[in-house]
Amino acid sequence: MGIRERLSGNEAVAYAMKQINPDVMGAYPITPSTEIPQYFSTYVDNGEVDTEFIAVESEHSAMSTCIGAQAAGCRAISATSSCGLCYMTEMLYVAASDRLPITLAVSCRALSGPININNDHSDAMGVRDAGWLMLFAETNQEAYDNYLQAMRIAEAVSLPIMICQDGFITSHAIENIELVEDDKVKAFVGEYHPQHFLLNKDEPMAVGAYATPVYYMESKRLQAQAMMDAKDVIRKVGAEFGEMTGRTYGLIEQYQMDDAEEAIVIIGSSAGTAKEAINELRAQGKKVGLIKVRSFRPFPAEDIVEALRHIKSFAVMDKDDSFNAHCGPMFAEVAASLYAAGVSGPKGINYIYGLGGRDVRVESIQHVFAELEKISATGETGETYRYLDVRE
Amino acid sequence: MSHLAKDMTPNVTWKEITPGCNIFEGGTSAMVETGDWRTLKPVLDWDKCRQCLLCVPVCPDMSIPVNQEGKREDFNYFFCKGCGICANACPFGAITMVKDEK
Amino acid sequence: MSYNLKENVMKEDRLSGGHRMCAGCGSPIAVRTVLRALEPEDHAVVCSATSCLEVSTFMYPYTAWKDSFIHNAFENAAATISGVETAYRAMKKRGKLDETWKFIAFGGDGGTYDIGFQSLSGAMERGHDMVYVCYDNEAYMNTGIQRSSSTPHFADTTTSPVGKVVPGKLQQKKNLTKIMVAHGIPYVAQTTFIGNFKDITEKAHKAIYTPGAAFLNVMAPCPRGWRYPSEKLMEVTKMAVETCVWPLYEVVEGKYILSYQPKNKLPVEEYLKMQGRFAHMFKPGNEWMIEEVQKEVDRNWEELLKLCAL
Numbered sequence: 048m049g050i051r052e053r054l055s056g057n058e059a060v061a062y063a064m065k066q067i068n069p070d071v072m073g074a075y076p077i078t079p080s081t082e083i084p085q086y087f088s089t090y091v092d093n094g095e096v097d098t099e100f101i102a103v104e105s106e107h108s109a110m111s112t113c114i115g116a117q118a119a120g121c122r123a124i125s126a127t128s129s130c131g132l133c134y135m136t137e138m139l140y141v142a143a144s145d146r147l148p149i150t151l152a153v154s155c156r157a158l159s160g161p162i163n164i165n166n167d168h169s170d171a172m173g174v175r176d177a178g179w180l181m182l183f184a185e186t187n188q189e190a191y192d193n194y195l196q197a198m199r200i201a202e203a204v205s206l207p208i209m210i211c212q213d214g215f216i217t218s219h220a221i222e223n224i225e226l227v228e229d230d231k232v233k234a235f236v237g238e239y240h241p242q243h244f245l246l247n248k249d250e251p252m253a254v255g256a257y258a259t260p261v262y263y264m265e266s267k268r269l270q271a272q273a274m275m276d277a278k279d280v281i282r283k284v285g286a287e288f289g290e291m292t293g294r295t296y297g298l299i300e301q302y303q304m305d306d307a308e309e310a311i312v313i314i315g316s317s318a319g320t321a322k323e324a325i326n327e328l329r330a331q332g333k334k335v336g337l338i339k340v341r342s343f344r345p346f347p348a349e350d351i352v353e354a355l356r357h358i359k360s361f362a363v364m365d366k367d368d369s370f371n372a373h374c375g376p377m378f379a380e381v382a383a384s385l386y387a388a389g390v391s392g393p394k395g396i397n398y399i400y401g402l403g404g405r406d407v408r409v410e411s412i413q414h415v416f417a418e419l420e421k422i423s424a425t426g427e428t429g430e431t432y433r434y435l436d437v438r439e
Numbered sequence: 440m441s442h443l444a445k446d447m448t449p450n451v452t453w454k455e456i457t458p459g460c461n462i463f464e465g466g467t468s469a470m471v472e473t474g475d476w477r478t479l480k481p482v483l484d485w486d487k488c489r490q491c492l493l494c495v496p497v498c499p500d501m502s503i504p505v506n507q508e509g510k511r512e513d514f515n516y517f518f519c520k521g522c523g524i525c526a527n528a529c530p531f532g533a534i535t536m537v538k539d540e541k
Numbered sequence: 542m543s544y545n546l547k548e549n550v551m552k553e554d555r556l557s558g559g560h561r562m563c564a565g566c567g568s569p570i571a572v573r574t575v576l577r578a579l580e581p582e583d584h585a586v587v588c589s590a591t592s593c594l595e596v597s598t599f600m601y602p603y604t605a606w607k608d609s610f611i612h613n614a615f616e617n618a619a620a621t622i623s624g625v626e627t628a629y630r631a632m633k634k635r636g637k638l639d640e641t642w643k644f645i646a647f648g649g650d651g652g653t654y655d656i657g658f659q660s661l662s663g664a665m666e667r668g669h670d671m672v673y674v675c676y677d678n679e680a681y682m683n684t685g686i687q688r689s690s691s692t693p694h695f696a697d698t699t700t701s702p703v704g705k706v707v708p709g710k711l712q713q714k715k716n717l718t719k720i721m722v723a724h725g726i727p728y729v730a731q732t733t734f735i736g737n738f739k740d741i742t743e744k745a746h747k748a749i750y751t752p753g754a755a756f757l758n759v760m761a762p763c764p765r766g767w768r769y770p771s772e773k774l775m776e777v778t779k780m781a782v783e784t785c786v787w788p789l790y791e792v793v794e795g796k797y798i799l800s801y802q803p804k805n806k807l808p809v810e811e812y813l814k815m816q817g818r819f820a821h822m823f824k825p826g827n828e829w830m831i832e833e834v835q836k837e838v839d840r841n842w843e844e845l846l847k848l849c850a851l
Contacts, residue, residue, distance in 0.1 A: 070631040073624060099631045101623065104663030108620035111613055111660065115624025118611055119586070121631055123624070141613055146459040205458060243463050245586050245609040246629060248640050251465035255612030256601035258460045261449045266460045268453035447602035457602070465607035468559030468598070476564060495550040496738040497775055499569040501558040509547045518558030522565030522764075523772030536772070 049225035049292060056187040056217035059224055060126070060152045060210065061086035063194035065096055066232040069150075070121035070239075073101040073112030075131060078164045079214040080154035083126035106131035110138035110149075117147040118254045120244030122198065124149070128214055129156035132170040136177065139207070143178025144270065145254055148201035151179070152194065153211040154218040155315070157403040165404020166214040168314065169367035171343075172376050178270060180208040180277055181344040185300075185318045187212075187222045192294055193341075195227060196284045198236055203280045204273040209344075213316040215404070227292060235291060277345045298347035300339040301354055303329060307336030309419035310355060312381055313364040314340045317400070317407045321364075324412035335416050340377070348384035355385065359423035360394040362415050364435075366401045374432050375399050394428045400435035411436050445470065473500065477521035480539035481514055487533035494525035494534060546737045552577050555585070560605035561597040565771025567734070567761030567778075568594050571676045572647060574738055575757070576608075578745035585643045586611065586625050590618035590652030593683040594676065616656040619664035619673050622646040626669045643749050644671040650691035651681040654717050665724040665754045672748040672755045675717065678763035686766040690715040693786075694837060695830050696818045698766075703821045708830065713837055721756040722792045728753075730791035732800070733760035733778040740789055740800055747791070760787045768817025780812040785842040790849065797848040806842070809835045 054062065061083050064072070072091075074084035084100075091100040103109045109125045116123035127135065132153060142149050155171050157163040171181060180201060184190035190212040201208040212218055227235070243252050258266055282297050289295025300318075303325050304310060313321055318339040328335045338354050340347065355361055363382075365375025374382075378397035385393065398415060401407045415435065422428050442457050444467035457463070490510050495503045502519035504512045526534040555576035562569050572594065579585055585608040589595040595612045598605040613621040626644040633639070648657050653675040661673055680698050681687040688701040693714045697703045701710035718731045728751040730744040741759065748755035760781055764771040781787035784807045789800035810831055813819040822830040 070635070071624065071627050073627075097631070097634060099627045099634075101627050101667065103620065104659060104666070108617060108623075108660050108663055111617035111620035112624030112627065114613055115588070115611060115621040115626075116628040116631070117624075119625045119628030119632075120637075121628040123628070137614060138617070144459055145461065243461065245611060245625060246584075246632060246638060246642060247609070248584050248638070250463055251607065251609045253462040253465070253599055253604040253606055253610040254459070255595075255610075256460040256462065256599050256604075257596040257612075258601045262447070262451070262456065262460060262601050265451060265453040265456045269456055269458060272453075444602035444604075460601045462599075462602055462604050464604075465609075466557035466605065468603040468605040469557045471559035471561075471603050473559055473561065492546050492550055493737060496546070496574060497570060497734065499562060499564075499566050500560075501554045501556065501573060505550045507551075509551050515558065520564035522774075523770075524565055524774045527772045528775050 049227055052224050052226050053221050054187060054224050055082070055219050055221050056190045056212045057082035057154060057219065058086055059187045059191040060194050062226065063191050064124060065090045066229055067198065067236050068096045069098055069124050071099050071101065071113070071116035071123045072125060073103050073109040073116070073123065074125050075103050075106045075109045075127070077106065077128050077131040079156055079218045080126045080128040080152065083152055106134040107138060110135040110142065113149045114138060114142050114145065114147060117149050118145060118244065119246045120241055122239045124151070126152040128154045129158055129170045132174060133158060136174055139174050139177035139179060142207045146205040146270070146273070147207055148198065148205055149207040150197045150201060151207065151209045153209050154214040155211050156214040163403040166216050167366045167402045167404070171209065171211050172367045175344060175376060178206065178274070179344060180206050182208070182210055182342055183314045183340065184212040184217060185316055185339060187217050187220070188224050190217060191224060191226070192288065192292070192296065195232060195235065196288050196296070198239070199284045200277065200280050202239060204277045206273050206277065216316040231291060235288070274345050278347070281342055296341060298342040299350045299354065300341060302337040302339065304336035304338065304354055306334055308334040308359045308423055309416055310336045310338060310358050310361045311364055311412070311415060312338045312340060312351065312361060312377065314343065314377065315366065317364065317366070320407050320409055321412045324409045324416065327409065328413060328416055333416065333420070346380050348387070351381055352384050352388040352390055355393050356390050358393050360419045362396050362398050362419055364398050364400055368399045368402070394422050394426065396422065396428050396431045396433060398433050398435040405436055472517050474516045474519055477519060477539045479521040479523060479536040480516070481519065481521065481523065481526055481534050482537050483513060484533045484535065487531050489531055491530065493528050493530065497524045497528045499524070544739045544743055549577060549738070549742055552581060555579065555607045557605045557607060559603060561600060562593060563765060565764045565774055566593070567678060567763065567774060568676045570734055571674065571759040571761045574741050575645065575674055575745040578742050578749055579643060583641050583643050584608065585645060586622070588612065588618045588622040588625065588646040590648035590657055591615035592649040592652055594647060594649065596683065615652050617660045618646040618648045618652060618657060619661040622671050623664040623667065623669040626671050645749065646671065646673045648673070648675055649682065650675060650677045650679055651689045654691040654715055655689050662724065665721065665726050665756065668726070668754050670752055672757060674757045674759060676759050676761040678761050678766060679714070680766050682763045682766045691717065694834055695822055697821060698818070708821060708827070716841070718758045725795065726754040726756060727751050727794055728755040728791070731758045731787070732789055733781060733787055734775060735779060735782060735789070744791060766818070769815050773815065777815055780807070780815060783807045784809050784812040784838065786812050786838055788842060788845055790845060797845070799845070799849040799851060809838055
């Protein structure tokens, strides 16, 4: 039986960090993730963890210290948001390329400008091609659970991992949560024993080569394979976590999809709002459902195709915009998944929603389903690139 | 599967290349000949050399080996790029730069 | 430790030949000398900022580093090695290792004075037990001789070219060594290649074995960027010191100590005239440039003498 608590998403993640007791944390304050290093440095200063905390002078250095520490042979962690994640971007690519399973907690927030401290996904989506595994949480519980699974997944494929939750919406909201006992966490996460590491007196290691065109592409192909292999690892670790806690995780979650005719594809906390909207619509007899993407990297193309294959119409909800005059990033990936699988039946549209903390209400989602119902009836999608809840 | 630098040839496949292009040995550049860059070649006049060793630390290419007795040996022409710093640093004119005939 | 050249050069080099630095480059001389200051039984992790040094010493699959080595990016060698050093403390605390490791980062002046400055300042302020060595060749040599904040006044570079109206770099060289002193770290030194390498070797040893953060600024000439014949390296560094363009000193726990005082301080022309990057300063009508540089050197030198209580 787990331990019942009431924690904010940030505190839940910090608590998971404490239970794991990693070797090194390098972090820098930024709203709304600041609380994570705050809570954690309190654990450090009270001797509740053995971790060495490096209060660096920037997010760039936070990720740089993590790269140094993880390459040295340690578990290294950090936490950030928004512009902080942007500022780390260069180092994110290096961490992935160096094949270092660093764990980064992200409390997602809009990007400047205009400056805005509230939630959307433009920070995380901006680094979606950096080569990191990326798991998104709907609730505080999921943020905590994902964090406990993070190192198992990352270390199995030697790729870094981002554990994303929605800034303020889950990071600062206090919810009931079920914590896993310390000894169970320790046994589940295990010890870190890298095969190669800098501080190995018996084998020097060189990290960060200059690779000429002769080698660069082979190196990237191997890195791509690790991302492909991660799909099974995420499922396996999610299942094992389920055996321990009763909460099983895969790459996506399907809600009311069995007989659904209209569906939305969504990430993060708004899935909760959408589920409520679906409950109300189902009560009215509407066949509506939801696909929640938990793993954005690797992208669960096959799972999404199977889930959407037989529906009439769907909307992909992007909490950020690619500003390509066309669509948001998840729509592009969902559409590409269907096309690659030869599935052309379902009509798809894209909504850009919730930018910079714009409230996502049950009615907002119901509006989307109303539009989908029209598309299902007429077969006409109309404009596929749409903004939700924006004043006209 | 080998993770040795010597096996990471230009024909190595993506399945065989070391992850992240990391290398798990030290000093593998010792396999690389840089002596073929040379246009001028240092030649030591053993009679003039007083074994003061001032030529040793100035070498950018570790091309002046020193033995267990603390005496310098002949140039390592596998690495020496022929920069000539040693010849200028020698207080006794014992090192001459000559055209390198290959 | 009394310095003995023979004993020093009998130590095995920790940098291997086969690296691809240009013939006559000062940087590998700085690196191999600093690494020879390590006690042979001590392990080390070396970090290099992206630079000529990095791309030439670790072109896959060939590493010139016999010790463990990490390159991360251009601007973060200090932060990266501080992460490695922190990992060492974490692993030591957990009993995962018991041997002694030392941590040394190398960066060029671009990666140190400019883009890596924040990362360096942060690591020094946090006081990691590490040494940061700047091999200062006074421009962005890896990308083709662009001016940095370390480039000297009036130097001709590819982004401060001597033109019809602008006579080379308009600004003086930034005094990074003094900025590092201002961090209050236990050891800071400025050095270059002189004579039997006593000065640089002793400073490197102190930097490595002083607990806490240390900074070493090594003038490491670039024959291509400075435009002098590669064999003249030791003459160029000697003249930099004899003209007081590059004074040798160290600052131990905040106390300035002059390492060498020339008997006859030579005029700056003696140094400038050796290098093509200053050739335009010797054209008729440009005497004012040399006078200006002389004034700057004199002012800095007098200031240093005062700091050294001389």
